[in-house]
Amino acid sequence: MEEKRRFFITTPIYYVNDVPHIGHAYTTVAADVMARYHRMKGEDVLFSTGTDEHGQKIQRAAANKGMTSKELADKTVENFKALWQKLNISNDDFIRTTEERHHKTVQTIFGLLREKGDIYKGTYEGWYCVPCETYVPESQMGEGRTCPSCGRQLEMMSEESYFFRMSSYQGPLLKYYEEHPDAILPESRYNEIVSFIRGGLKDQSVSRTTISWGIPVPGDEKHVIYVWFDALINYLTVCGYPDDERWRLYWPEVRHLVGKDIARFHCVIWPAMLLAAGLTPPKQVFAHGWWTVEGEKMSKSLGNVVDPFEMVDLYGVDPFRYFLLREVPFGLDGDFSELAMVSRINSDLANDLGNLLSRTLQMVIQFKGGKVPCPGETGGLESDIASMAERSFEAVDVAMRRFAYDEALKTIWAFIGRANKYIDETEPWRLGREGKEERLDTVLFTLCESLRLISLLIAPFIPDAAERLWNQLGLSSSPQSLGYASFRWGNFPPGTAVKRGSSLFPRIDIKRWEERKRERDLKKGRPVDPGEHEEEISIDEFKKVELRVARILSAAPVAGTDKLYKIEVDLGYEKRTIVSGIREHYSPEELVGKVIIVVCNLKPAKLRGIESKGMLLAAEGHDGGLALLTVDRDIPLGSRIH
Numbered sequence: 001m002e003e004k005r006r007f008f009i010t011t012p013i014y015y016v017n018d019v020p021h022i023g024h025a026y027t028t029v030a031a032d033v034m035a036r037y038h039r040m041k042g043e044d045v046l047f048s049t050g051t052d053e054h055g056q057k058i059q060r061a062a063a064n065k066g067m068t069s070k071e072l073a074d075k076t077v078e079n080f081k082a083l084w085q086k087l088n089i090s091n092d093d094f095i096r097t098t099e100e101r102h103h104k105t106v107q108t109i110f111g112l113l114r115e116k117g118d119i120y121k122g123t124y125e126g127w128y129c130v131p132c133e134t135y136v137p138e139s140q141m142g143e144g145r146t147c148p149s150c151g152r153q154l155e156m157m158s159e160e161s162y163f164f165r166m167s168s169y170q171g172p173l174l175k176y177y178e179e180h181p182d183a184i185l186p187e188s189r190y191n192e193i194v195s196f197i198r199g200g201l202k203d204q205s206v207s208r209t210t211i212s213w214g215i216p217v218p219g220d221e222k223h224v225i226y227v228w229f230d231a232l233i234n235y236l237t238v239c240g241y242p243d244d245e246r247w248r249l250y251w252p253e254v255r256h257l258v259g260k261d262i263a264r265f266h267c268v269i270w271p272a273m274l275l276a277a278g279l280t281p282p283k284q285v286f287a288h289g290w291w292t293v294e295g296e297k298m299s300k301s302l303g304n305v306v307d308p309f310e311m312v313d314l315y316g317v318d319p320f321r322y323f324l325l326r327e328v329p330f331g332l333d334g335d336f337s338e339l340a341m342v343s344r345i346n347s348d349l350a351n352d353l354g355n356l357l358s359r360t361l362q363m364v365i366q367f368k369g370g371k372v373p374c375p376g377e378t379g380g381l382e383s384d385i386a387s388m389a390e391r392s393f394e395a396v397d398v399a400m401r402r403f404a405y406d407e408a409l410k411t412i413w414a415f416i417g418r419a420n421k422y423i424d425e426t427e428p429w430r431l432g433r434e435g436k437e438e439r440l441d442t443v444l445f446t447l448c449e450s451l452r453l454i455s456l457l458i459a460p461f462i463p464d465a466a467e468r469l470w471n472q473l474g475l476s477s478s479p480q481s482l483g484y485a486s487f488r489w490g491n492f493p494p495g496t497a498v499k500r501g502s503s504l505f506p507r508i509d510i511k512r513w514e515e516r517k518r519e520r521d522l523k524k525g526r527p528v529d530p531g532e533h534e535e536e537i538s539i540d541e542f543k544k545v546e547l548r549v550a551r552i553l554s555a556a557p558v559a560g561t562d563k564l565y566k567i568e569v570d571l572g573y574e575k576r577t578i579v580s581g582i583r584e585h586y587s588p589e590e591l592v593g594k595v596i597i598v599v600c601n602l603k604p605a606k607l608r609g610i611e612s613k614g615m616l617l618a619a620e621g622h623d624g625g626l627a628l629l630t631v632d633r634d635i636p637l638g639s640r641i642h
Contacts, residue, residue: 007038008254011049012262013095013234016076017061020083021298022291022324022336023259025308029321030288030330030405031257032089036460037400040483046250048238049084050095051077055133055227059213069213073098086312087321088463095234097215105237106230107218109277110206118165118276124205125158133227135205149261162207162223169272170201176271176281184267185286185403186331189260193267204229204269232270235282255284257403263287286403289333303524306336318462319345319505325405325461338517342508349465349505352416353454357469359423360447361500367432367440372474374494375445376438381425382446386489388418389453393487396457405461412457419450448473449492455479456487465504474498546601547617547641549631550576555588558608566610567591569598572638579612585626597629597641 011031014024028049035047053073062072077096084091095102113119126135129147136147136154145154177183177194184190207223208214214224235254239247258266263285271281293304311320323341326348328334364370375382392415399408422443431440451473459466459479466479474496550569558564563581565588578598582591599615606612617629 004042004044006044006046006249006253007035008046008048008239008250009035009038010047010235010238010254010256012256012258012266013050013052013097013231014080015052015055015057016073016080017057019076020080020308022306022308022311024080025083025087025320026291026324027257027259027288028084028089029087029324030403032087032091033321033325033405033460034255034257034400034403035090035092036463036480040456040460040480042483042485044249046093046239047091048093048095048235049080049089049091050093050234050238051080051097052227052231052234053077053096053098054214054224054230056130056208056211056213057133059211060130062213070098083308086309086317088317093238095238097230097234099237102230102234102237103215105241106215106225106233108242109233109236109273110225110229111218113164113273113276114162116276118168119162119206120165122161122163123158124161124163126156127154128157129154157210159209160223161205161209162217162220163203164206164229164269164273164276166201166204166269166272169275170197172275173197173201173268173272173281176275180281183281183284184263185284189263189267189287189331193263196264197268201268201272228265228269229273232265232273236279252280252283254282255286256282257286257288260287260289286331288331289328292333292335294337295335311341315341315345316505318465319349322349322409322462326409328406330403330405342510342513345505346507346510348413350503350507352413352420353458353465353469354504354506356416356420356423356447356454357451357472357504358500360444360451361472361498363428363432364444364448364498365500367428368444370498370500372448372492372494372496372498373441373444375442378442378446381422382442385418385422385446385450388415389450389489392457393453393484409461412454415450415457416454419447419454422446422450445492445494448496448498449490452492453487453489456482456484468501468504472499472501544601545599547597548600549635549637549639549641550596550598551637552591552594552596555586555591557583557588558610561608564608565591567616569596569614570637571598571600572636576613577611578614578616579607579610580616582616582618582626582628586628594628595631595635595637597631 009031011027014020031047031049035045039045051073053069058069058072062069065072073096081094110119124135127138127141127145128135129150129152131150131152132147135157140148141154142148142151146152147154174194174197177190177197181190184193206226206229207217208226209223211224214227215230217223217225235256236247236251239250239254241247241251256266266282266285266287274281291298291306293306296304298305308320319341323344326344327340364372392411395411396408399405399411426443428440428443431443451469452475455466455469455473456479463480470479548571550571553568553570553575555565555567558566558579561583563583565580565583567578567580569576569578597617599617602613602615604611604613618626619629620626
């Protein structure tokens with residue numbers, strides 16, 4: 001019996017100084033999809049994620065909260081575990097750097113490198129970024145001695161330190177990457193890393209004496225092992241290094257998924273450490289891009305940080321997973337927009353996939369009593385569908401080998417589109433009316449078989465939807481457990497009773513969604529789109545509106561009304577009467593003396609017998625409140641607004 005291929009996929013271990021955000025979700029969903037895909041290929045998969053819990057940043061954050069470092073870590077870890085459960089993440093291991101198994105592995109590696117002479121003791125002095133936990137060379141500092149990564153103020157530090165002799169591995173690293181050009185993806189990141197290595201590598205400080213929260217240096221416990229040296233070793237801990245022999249099986253097949261901000265740690269420091277320990281560098285490191293939100297960088301101060309918990313609660317786990325990997329090519333920066341996600345849900349998930357399933361099941365129920373028929377004679381259309389199914393599987397495999405998730409999904413949705421087109425081409429409802437049973441049997445079988453294979457294709461990406469689709473087709477087992485060995489055209493068992501259930505992806509009513517989105521944004525204090533936008537106008541059209549500066553001379557209620565004032569204004573060159581409905585918002589005393597903006601070239605209108613010649617300009621808030629437009633400095637009355 002042939003031994004299974006192995007596939008080891010990792011996320012970074014996430015720092016426990018904050019709650020999980022969309023960046024954490026993005027990397028972890030991508031890793032989960034890859035793990036599920038390779039399991040379906042019949043491979044022996046190890047998928048790990050976890051948390052990075054040591055270092056000065058944690059120690060300070062815990063002290064500020066009146067907690068121990070371990071208490072803070074324990075609390076934050078639960079947030080990550082809860083999110084992974086919510087996102088249907090199928091990790092095999094969740095590693096915490098505070099675990100005893102990890103301490104043992106880190107100290108083993110440290111001891112091995114020190115014994116080889118690749119770790120030595122010295123003194124380090126330099127400008128240090130506490131949040132990033134790294135020293136910053138003066139040549140890389142931002143203005144005012146700030147960190148180039150996070151922009152925060154650097155601190156001068158001097159301490160005894162152990163150093164890793166990384167400079168010795170510049171040549172071996174370059175040789176490795178020249179021989180393995182696909183070891184870093186995408187290509188742009190490979191070029192960046194190789195260029196950085198060619199610029200020269202310096203020995204790295206790998207211990208601290210100024211903090212206590214971390215793994216002690218074996219035999220010299222006043223030193224704590226540097227958090228990044230400690231954290232990177234988690235990948236070896238997960239696969240059992242050094243005691244469990246399974247690490248020899250999994251390690252040669254390790255792939256790291258990381259954000260581009262930590263690419264250098266994973267592509268320079270980490271492989272140098274591995275070479276020093278006599279181990280091979282990672283097979284691949286894929287460094288993906290960052291997310292902005294509607295064109296802006298995510299920031300707590302802007303109130304635009306995307307909460308993955310909220311997104312799943314609002315839209316469902318599968319739509320969120322689908323959007324993250326479909327919207328942007330993996331490796332590039334992406335822009336998150338709820339409207340874009342809603343559009344994807346309605347078009348791709350509800351219209352394309354959901355309708356294909358719904359229409360097919362409805363026709364099987366209507367014409368065949370709910371049982372999938374045995375196909376009759378097939379023709380060119382059926383051959384085309386079968387051929388496209390096989391090509392789709394091959395194209396998806398090619399894309400997934402390159403971490404091109406968006407291309408894989410485009411391929412799958414092209415097949416879904418072809419199946420929808422097939423319905424229009426064959427018109428099964430007409431075949432049923434005309435009694436062309438053999439042809440109808442072929443068409444309905446072809447559609448059910450297409451949906452079976454679609455379920456297999458989408459299973460890594462949107463596993464819940466794939467399972468529900470599979471069950472509604474009346475199939476036994478599950479797409480995940482059967483895997484791609486069952487990806488053969490024509491294997492749908494005739495006579496299977498379909499089980500029509502709820503809609504896979506209900507359409508979202510855009511108007512209702514806009515209203516609810518406004519309400520959510522207002523509650524959070526976010527700026528909202530007021531709506532009610534007018535058609536674009538030309539500058540010449542705008543010039544036709546005559547706006548001038550005026551002063552309010554008097555304001556009196558209009559008899560028999562609750563909202564109207566009769567207002568006298570001075571335009572400098574003339575005085576006018578304007579009737580305005582602002583009585584609920586201003587008292588007469590508040591109005592008199594205000595210097596305002598008036599539309600002067602409106603045709604006069606009679607309101608309650610009073611001729612009104614113009615209009616006051618006012619802004620209306622979300623709560624219905626009004627504010628008159630005024631000028632912010634002295635300017636002659638009658639001045640034209642341009």
